[in-house]
Amino acid sequence: MIRLDDLTGDVAGLTPGPVFAREFDAFAHDSRNVRGGELFVAVRTSRADGHDYIADAVARGATGVLAEDRRDLAWLGARGVTxxxxxxxxxxxxxxxxxxxxHLAPQVIAVTGTAGKTTTTKAIATVLTHLDSDNIAHSGISTVFENDNYNDLLGLPLSLARLGPAHRHAIIELGTDRAGEISALTDLVRPGIAIVTGVIPDAEPFATDPETAIAEYLSILTHAPALAILNRDDARLHQYATTLNPVCGNTQFLWIGTHPEADIRATDITATSDGLSMNVQIGRDIHAVTVGLHGTHWVPTVLATVAVARHLGHGIEKVIDALASIRPVSGRLRPLSGSCGMRLIDDTFSATPASVEAALDALGAFPRPRMVVLGDVGDASLPAPTVASLGAHLARVADAVIAHGDVADAIVRAARGTPGPSGSLHTVHTRAEAVARIRAIAGVPADGGAERMGDQAPRRWTVLVKGNARARMEGVVERLLANPSCAPELLVRQTPGHVTGIVRPGHDRPAWVEIDLGAIASNLNAIRAAVAPASVMAVLKADAYGHGAVRVARTVLAGGATFLATAVLTEASTLREAGIDAPILVLGHTPPWQARTAVSLGVAVTLFDLDSAHHLSEAAIAYGRKVHVHLKVDTGLHRIGLGPSEVVAFARLVSAMPGLVMEGLYTHLATADDADETFAQQQLSRFNAVIDEWREASLPRPRYVHALNSAGALRFPGARFDLVRPGIALYGIDPGPETPLPATFRPALSLKTRIAQIRVVDAGETVSYGRAWTATSATRIGILPIGYGDGLRRGPSTWGDVLVRGRRAPLVGRVCMDMCMVDLNDSPDARPGDEVVLIGRQGMQSITADDVARQSGTSAYEVVCQILARVPREVVDPDTGWGT
Structure with a gap:
C-alpha cells in the first residue's frame, strides 16, 4: 500500500495536485501491466519516456500518476486521477x-552476487516461511517479503510497495550492471544480514578487472551488517574480503562452501534427477540434507539458507526439515512436464558461459536420452576457447542439440568437431522451427498428442531449454508443455508487457534489418506448390538478396528446397563453413585458380569454356573426387554461356574429361518479368532446340535441366523442366512492375532505425550538404542515424518517405553517409527514440522495397541488396514479432 502523504515527504520539486485518490495498491511503470488502483510512475529511460504512456495507464485503471513534467496533463483532473x-x-x-x-523496520536480508541471487532469495524466503508456518496459519498473513527479482535502483523501490506491517523479514535481492549500484542499493535497504553468493568477473560488463567486480559486490558490507555470509570457494572473494574486517566493524564474517576452512561446509555432494543431497558440517556436527534443486552449483544457496536460519535462532533439525520445501525458481533449471512424456528442464531466464556449464552438469544427472535446446549465450560473441569448451561439454552430455542463434550455432559447430556421444546437431532460426525439430527428434506428433501412439510411444527424452533473455526461449518451453495454459504460472517473462512487447535489438547500431524467416518459408511453400513436380533451387546470391544467406539456406532446405545457388564461389564457401552440406550451384564465373577450392567444397560449377573445364578436371583428379558441372546456354541474354550451336560439341569434350560429371544444362531469361512474352518464348524455343539436338546426339540427359527464375517459374509452366531457380520471389518481392506476386506472398525484410534528435528549423534555413532543401516554414526535422554508408540511396532520386508513428514523413536534404533528415511536421507527437520504418509496415501504412525502387528509379533487387553488412540483421518470430 502506498499512501500519498508518505510519498510526498521531503522530495525535491514536488508539486501535488490535483489530488483525488490518496492511497494506491502498488506502483506500475509499464502501462501494459497497470491494474486498477495503482500509481503509474512515468520513468524516462534510454529506450522510452513513460510520460508518453500516461494516457494508456489511466485507460487501464491507474488512479494516480507520478511524473516529472506537468505539461499537457491538465486532463487528469477531469478524469479524477491524482x-x-x-x-x-x-x-x-x-x-x-x-x-x-x-517505518516498517523488518529484518533485512540482502543477497547479491553474479549468479544464484534469485534462487537464494527464494530459498531463504521459503525456509523462513516454513519455519514460521504456525504464525502464518494463525494470522493468514505471510511474515516474509521478497522482491521478486526487482533488484535495481528502479525495480527495488517499486517492489517495496508490497512490503507491509506483517512482514518480519524482508529478503531482498540486489543486482547491478554498473559500478556503484550495489553501494547505492545497500544505502537504501541497510541490511542486517548480507550474502554474496560468488563473483564471476568475466560475466560483469561493468568491471575492467576482477578486483572491480569483487569490490562492487562487497560494497554490500558498507553499512556493517551484523552478519556477512560469503562463499569460501571463491578464492578471490575470500582474499579481498579479508581486508575489509577493519572497515566492517562488528560484522561477523561467516564463510560457506566446500572449502575445508568454511564455517558451514558441504561434503559428499550428490546430484541426481530427483535433486541435490549433501552432508552439511557445522563445527563437529554433520547433518544430511536433501533439496529439490538440480545441479551442484546450488550448494552455496543451500548453505546460505542454513546460515540465515541458524543466525535467526532456528534449530538445525527444523531447518533441515524446512530445506525440503525448496523448489526451483521459474526459468532456473526447473523441471516441467512436457507433452508425450517429455521431461522439460526450463533454464530460460538467462545464459552466461558459466551458467551453461552449470546447466549441462545438472543435465548429466538425468537419464538418457538427453536433448539441449540452446539459445544465444551472453550479450556478445564469445572467445574461441569458451566456444570450444561449451561445444565439448555439449558433446559429452547431450544426445541431440538444437541451436537457435549465431552464438549457439558457433557452439554447436564446435561440438561437431569434438569426440563424444552427441550425434544429432541442428541449427534453427525461429522458436517454431525449434519446437518442430524437438518433436521430430523425440518422436512426438506435431500436435503433441500421445493418445493415438499406443505401443509406439517414444522414449522419454529429457529436454534442457536454455538461452539469454533476448532469445526468449521460454516460448519454446510453452509450446512443449503438457498443459500450455499453465505457462503464465510456470514460466518467466509472462506479464502482458513481456508477452505483447517487442524485444529491442541487441546490437550496437541504431539502424537494423528485421528478417521474417517464416515469410520465406511460406513463400517457398507457395512456389513449390505452383511448380510441382519440378524441384526448387533457392537462389542465395548477394547474401540471399540482403536477407542473410546462412539463415535463409537453412530455412529453405528445411522447407523442401533441394538445391542452393550462389553467384560466386566465396558465397558457396560461406555456406559450407556454416555446416550446410546441401547441393550448391555456383551460377557465375569460377576462375581457373579457384578450381581446387570448388572441388574441395563439393559444389557444382557453371561451365562454358574449355580452359575452366581442364582446370576443374585436373583438380578433381588431384583430390580423387568428382565435380558436378552445369553447362550454361546463352539463348539471348548475352552474358556468360555457350552459344546454342556450341553446346553439343562442348558437352562431348567435357564428358570425356576425367573427374567431371555433367549434372545440369540451363539457360537464363532476359525478359521473364516483362508483360510481353515474345522474347522469353524465343529464348525458350532456342533452349528447347538445344535439348532436342542433345537428345539426337545420344548424349546422356543431365539430371537437371532448368531455365526459369522467379518470374519465369510462375509464368511459364511448360518450361519448368526438372527444377526452377526462384530468387526474389522467395523474399516476397515482386520480380518486376509487370509481374506482381500472388497476394499470399509476404515480404521478409524490414529496414528500421530510430530518431536520434529532433530540431526546429526556421523558414529560410537549409538542411544538409549543398543546401539543397530549404524550409518554407518552421519545420521539425528528425535526424535519423542511417545513410548511404548503410545502403540508403543518395541520388539522383532519394528514398522518398519513411514511416514515423504510423504516418508518412518525407526525407529532406541530401542523404549523408551516416545520417539523413526527415520532415516531422505531420508527426507532431514524434520524439527522439521513436522507431522509424524505411521498409516494412507500421500501423496501417507500409513501404515496400518496390515502393522504394519506384521512388528512387531502380529495381527492388538493388534496394535490398545494397543494404550493407554493417547494418545488423535481426531474425523476428513470425508469430510474435519478437527478436529471435
Missing amino acids: LVTVDDVRLALRAWARRHLA
Missing part, C-alpha cells in the same frame, strides 16, 4: 522506499 510531479521520479521513489523500510 497527479504528483517531482524533479526526479527515480529519486522520489528511492526516498519513499527508504522511509517505508525505516
Whole structure:
C-alpha cells in the first residue's frame, strides 16, 4: 500500500495536485501491466519516456500518476486521477522506499552476487516461511517479503510497495550492471544480514578487472551488517574480503562452501534427477540434507539458507526439515512436464558461459536420452576457447542439440568437431522451427498428442531449454508443455508487457534489418506448390538478396528446397563453413585458380569454356573426387554461356574429361518479368532446340535441366523442366512492375532505425550538404542515424518517405553517409527514440522495397541488396514479432 502523504515527504520539486485518490495498491511503470488502483510512475529511460504512456495507464485503471513534467496533463483532473510531479521520479521513489523500510523496520536480508541471487532469495524466503508456518496459519498473513527479482535502483523501490506491517523479514535481492549500484542499493535497504553468493568477473560488463567486480559486490558490507555470509570457494572473494574486517566493524564474517576452512561446509555432494543431497558440517556436527534443486552449483544457496536460519535462532533439525520445501525458481533449471512424456528442464531466464556449464552438469544427472535446446549465450560473441569448451561439454552430455542463434550455432559447430556421444546437431532460426525439430527428434506428433501412439510411444527424452533473455526461449518451453495454459504460472517473462512487447535489438547500431524467416518459408511453400513436380533451387546470391544467406539456406532446405545457388564461389564457401552440406550451384564465373577450392567444397560449377573445364578436371583428379558441372546456354541474354550451336560439341569434350560429371544444362531469361512474352518464348524455343539436338546426339540427359527464375517459374509452366531457380520471389518481392506476386506472398525484410534528435528549423534555413532543401516554414526535422554508408540511396532520386508513428514523413536534404533528415511536421507527437520504418509496415501504412525502387528509379533487387553488412540483421518470430 502506498499512501500519498508518505510519498510526498521531503522530495525535491514536488508539486501535488490535483489530488483525488490518496492511497494506491502498488506502483506500475509499464502501462501494459497497470491494474486498477495503482500509481503509474512515468520513468524516462534510454529506450522510452513513460510520460508518453500516461494516457494508456489511466485507460487501464491507474488512479494516480507520478511524473516529472506537468505539461499537457491538465486532463487528469477531469478524469479524477491524482497527479504528483517531482524533479526526479527515480529519486522520489528511492526516498519513499527508504522511509517505508525505516517505518516498517523488518529484518533485512540482502543477497547479491553474479549468479544464484534469485534462487537464494527464494530459498531463504521459503525456509523462513516454513519455519514460521504456525504464525502464518494463525494470522493468514505471510511474515516474509521478497522482491521478486526487482533488484535495481528502479525495480527495488517499486517492489517495496508490497512490503507491509506483517512482514518480519524482508529478503531482498540486489543486482547491478554498473559500478556503484550495489553501494547505492545497500544505502537504501541497510541490511542486517548480507550474502554474496560468488563473483564471476568475466560475466560483469561493468568491471575492467576482477578486483572491480569483487569490490562492487562487497560494497554490500558498507553499512556493517551484523552478519556477512560469503562463499569460501571463491578464492578471490575470500582474499579481498579479508581486508575489509577493519572497515566492517562488528560484522561477523561467516564463510560457506566446500572449502575445508568454511564455517558451514558441504561434503559428499550428490546430484541426481530427483535433486541435490549433501552432508552439511557445522563445527563437529554433520547433518544430511536433501533439496529439490538440480545441479551442484546450488550448494552455496543451500548453505546460505542454513546460515540465515541458524543466525535467526532456528534449530538445525527444523531447518533441515524446512530445506525440503525448496523448489526451483521459474526459468532456473526447473523441471516441467512436457507433452508425450517429455521431461522439460526450463533454464530460460538467462545464459552466461558459466551458467551453461552449470546447466549441462545438472543435465548429466538425468537419464538418457538427453536433448539441449540452446539459445544465444551472453550479450556478445564469445572467445574461441569458451566456444570450444561449451561445444565439448555439449558433446559429452547431450544426445541431440538444437541451436537457435549465431552464438549457439558457433557452439554447436564446435561440438561437431569434438569426440563424444552427441550425434544429432541442428541449427534453427525461429522458436517454431525449434519446437518442430524437438518433436521430430523425440518422436512426438506435431500436435503433441500421445493418445493415438499406443505401443509406439517414444522414449522419454529429457529436454534442457536454455538461452539469454533476448532469445526468449521460454516460448519454446510453452509450446512443449503438457498443459500450455499453465505457462503464465510456470514460466518467466509472462506479464502482458513481456508477452505483447517487442524485444529491442541487441546490437550496437541504431539502424537494423528485421528478417521474417517464416515469410520465406511460406513463400517457398507457395512456389513449390505452383511448380510441382519440378524441384526448387533457392537462389542465395548477394547474401540471399540482403536477407542473410546462412539463415535463409537453412530455412529453405528445411522447407523442401533441394538445391542452393550462389553467384560466386566465396558465397558457396560461406555456406559450407556454416555446416550446410546441401547441393550448391555456383551460377557465375569460377576462375581457373579457384578450381581446387570448388572441388574441395563439393559444389557444382557453371561451365562454358574449355580452359575452366581442364582446370576443374585436373583438380578433381588431384583430390580423387568428382565435380558436378552445369553447362550454361546463352539463348539471348548475352552474358556468360555457350552459344546454342556450341553446346553439343562442348558437352562431348567435357564428358570425356576425367573427374567431371555433367549434372545440369540451363539457360537464363532476359525478359521473364516483362508483360510481353515474345522474347522469353524465343529464348525458350532456342533452349528447347538445344535439348532436342542433345537428345539426337545420344548424349546422356543431365539430371537437371532448368531455365526459369522467379518470374519465369510462375509464368511459364511448360518450361519448368526438372527444377526452377526462384530468387526474389522467395523474399516476397515482386520480380518486376509487370509481374506482381500472388497476394499470399509476404515480404521478409524490414529496414528500421530510430530518431536520434529532433530540431526546429526556421523558414529560410537549409538542411544538409549543398543546401539543397530549404524550409518554407518552421519545420521539425528528425535526424535519423542511417545513410548511404548503410545502403540508403543518395541520388539522383532519394528514398522518398519513411514511416514515423504510423504516418508518412518525407526525407529532406541530401542523404549523408551516416545520417539523413526527415520532415516531422505531420508527426507532431514524434520524439527522439521513436522507431522509424524505411521498409516494412507500421500501423496501417507500409513501404515496400518496390515502393522504394519506384521512388528512387531502380529495381527492388538493388534496394535490398545494397543494404550493407554493417547494418545488423535481426531474425523476428513470425508469430510474435519478437527478436529471435
